[in-house]
Amino acid sequence: MASMNITTNVVAISLSNELCGPKQNAGSLELHSYSWYSGNLDGACGKYVKDVMRAGGFLLDQGWPLFISEFGADGWGTNANDNNFLNCFFGLAAERDLEWAPWAFQGSYYLRRKVGTDEVYGLLDSSWGQLRNASFLQRLSTIQPPSQDVLLIKS
Numbered sequence: 122m123a124s125m126n127i128t129t130n131v132v133a134i135s136l137s138n139e140l141c142g143p144k145q146n147a148g149s150l151e152l153h154s155y156s157w158y159s160g161n162l163d164g165a166c167g168k169y170v171k172d173v174m175r176a177g178g179f180l181l182d183q184g185w186p187l188f189i190s191e192f193g194a195d196g197w198g199t200n201a202n203d204n205n206f207l208n209c210f211f212g213l214a215a216e217r218d219l220e221w222a223p224w225a226f227q228g229s230y231y232l233r234r235k236v237g238t239d240e241v242y243g244l245l246d247s248s249w250g251q252l253r254n255a256s257f258l259q260r261l262s263t264i265q266p267p268s269q270d271v272l273l274i275k276s
Contacts, residue, residue: 152177153191155224156206166209173213181217189214193224193242196253207260214264223261228253 154173170178181187192210194203214221228245230238239247246253 151190156203169209189221191224195241
């Protein structure tokens with residue numbers, strides 16, 4: 122892989138619109154991943170993995186870093202499709218040692234005069250005082266440690 126200058130610029134990739142276009146001196150590639158991108162998975166991860174690899178995951182095989190800058194599912198753990206999605210996502214993230222950030226941290230939104238609009242994808246509950254689902258955080262911890270060597274790129 123050619124050396125590159127690491128900056129805060131990213132190339133945005135989404136499973137719904139694929140590569141959005143590079144920015145000059147991009148140092149990482151970004152992908153968003155949600156259950157609704159691949160439809161109903163019914164416990165089968167093949168379509169999801171294929172969609173991710175087609176949309177941007179193939180860059181991993183070319184030595185490029187890939188950051189899943191948004192992924193999420195209903196934090197209560199009661200949506201079967203979201204649960205299937207998370208099983209697929211966690212498996213892929215562990216296997217490919219993906220970098221990731223969940224959507225979202227906050228448990229609610231403050232919109233004009235309407236207080237407490239719940240963010241069911243949030244890690245916190247709507248009061249922001251407790252975790253929405255402690256088992257979800259435990260699952261996240263399984264993909265936190267790197268499973269592959271870290272490659273530092275110098276320009």
